[in-house]
Structures are given as structure tokens and as C-alpha cells.
Amino acid sequence: MWVVVVWVIVAVVVCLLTMCSPFIANLCTDFLPKKSGTRDDVHYFGFPMPSTDIYMRCFDTHGDKKDPSRNFNTSSCTKLDYNGMAQCCPELLELYFSDELCSAAAEAMGVEKLYLNDPQVDVNCIFLRKYVEGDHLAFHYDNNFAIGTRYSAVIPLHVTQNNTSEFIMIDRDNRIQIMPISLGQGVVYNGWQIRHAITGQIQGEERIVVVVHLYDNPRMNLWGKLRKKARDLTYKSLSL
Ligand SMILES: [Fe+2]
Numbered sequence: 001m002w003v004v005v006v007w008v009i010v011a012v013v014v015c016l017l018t019m020c021s022p023f024i025a026n027l028c029t030d031f032l033p034k035k036s037g038t039r040d041d042v043h044y045f046g047f048p049m050p051s052t053d054i055y056m057r058c059f060d061t062h063g064d065k066k067d068p069s070r071n072f073n074t075s076s077c078t079k080l081d082y083n084g085m086a087q088c089c090p091e092l093l094e095l096y097f098s099d100e101l102c103s104a105a106a107e108a109m110g111v112e113k114l115y116l117n118d119p120q121v122d123v124n125c126i127f128l129r130k131y132v133e134g135d136h137l138a139f140h141y142d143n144n145f146a147i148g149t150r151y152s153a154v155i156p157l158h159v160t161q162n163n164t165s166e167f168i169m170i171d172r173d174n175r176i177q178i179m180p181i182s183l184g185q186g187v188v189y190n191g192w193q194i195r196h197a198i199t200g201q202i203q204g205e206e207r208i209v210v211v212v213h214l215y216d217n218p219r220m221n222l223w224g225k226l227r228k229k230a231r232d233l234t235y236k237s238l239s240l
Helices: 002-031 055-062 082-088 090-096 099-109 222-238
Strands: 043-046 078-080 126-131 136-140 150-159 167-170 176-178 185-189 195-198 207-215
Touching: 002 222, 043 099, 055 078, 055 082, 055 126, 078 082, 082 090, 082 126, 090 099, 090 126, 090 207, 099 150, 099 185, 099 207
Parallel strands: none
Antiparallel strands: 043 185, 078 126, 126 207, 136 195, 150 185, 150 207, 167 176, 167 195
């Protein structure tokens, strides 16, 4: 009788661990310290600005305001994903979800070719982020569920004069590096390797950026798909 009970307990524990393993793997890659990089691992490139500012109104109608009280105060901003952009400001998709952006970022990174992800696979393959008073992003590593390396391109679209919301990174010597990005410029970096954050915004100021994920191979294997499902659940429940 006791042998059966022990086997049932072992089976339940194994099942639970198996179900939790994508979540545990995501936690490890998101937070366990890595070697990080240097300022030179964040690559700058020039890119045209949009000819319209219609996207500024899209946050009110299609944006997702993050609730920092649900995520241990690690993330506060308003986000507009691919679907919101497609409905409200498709002209921005034309400009930034493009071969031209892939080429500019690939050239800056010194890699042969970079690819966009499929919005049907990841609705966050491109998104806008707006930082107003109190908004910020705590230090983190980006996740990557693809077979290849994922790079993040960040391009500011609108920055008010006294903006305090800046892209910063911690380098491999544990020093905080401020990485200013001017309008008409973008940066591209391996966010899985480089620990980075966005500093807090003050009253009356605003910063809007477009973020595009680029891959040398965006395909996912089964493990990547499970981890992405786990990430989507986590993001939803923690308002990330
Ligand atoms: Fe990030």
C-alpha cells in the first residue's frame, strides 16, 4: 500500500515539475546574471522618422496601460502591440516592420541578415511604448524563444525636451551606462545578453519609442513554443 502511495506522490511531483519547467526556464534566463556586454555591444544606426504623428493618439484607443502594482513595480508604461498598430497607425508598420529596418540593423550589428518574426506567432514582434510620469522599466534581460539569436531594435519617435526616460545598461564591470538615443537614430543589441532598463519619467514629459525584434533565425522548436506560452501567461497575469 505504501509503495503505491509513494509512486503516486512521485508521479504527481514529476508532472508538476514538467508543467512548471517552461516557467522555471523563463525565470532563469530572465533574471540569472550573465556576462553582459559593453557600451560597444549596443549598436547605433540612422533611420528615417515617420511623416505623421497619428500614432500619438493611438495609445488612448488601442494602448495597454501596464499596472506596476501587479508586477512588483518592475514595469510601467503604455504599450501598443502589432494588432493595435495595424488598426491605428499602419503607416508605422510600413516604415519600421520592413526589410529596410532589418538591413539597417544588420549592418549596424555586423551580421549578414536579420529577419522579422511573424505577428501571428508573436503579437509583440513590433510594438510602441509610451513613458509618461512615473513610467519606467526595471533592469532585465529580454527573452528569446527562437532557434536563432534575437536582437532588439529601439527607435525613439517622440521625446519631449526634459525627458528623463532613458535607455541604460549594466556593463560587464557592473557599471551603469546611459545610452542616449537621438531622434533619427536607433539602437540594436542582444537583449538576452545585455542587462538593460529604462529610467523613470518625470511629470509633464513623454517619450515614445518603437521596439522591433529581429532574428538571425526566428523559427521556434517545441521547447521554445512551450516557453513562449508560459511567457504569454506570465505577462498577462503580471501586466508586463
Ligand atoms: Fe528589454
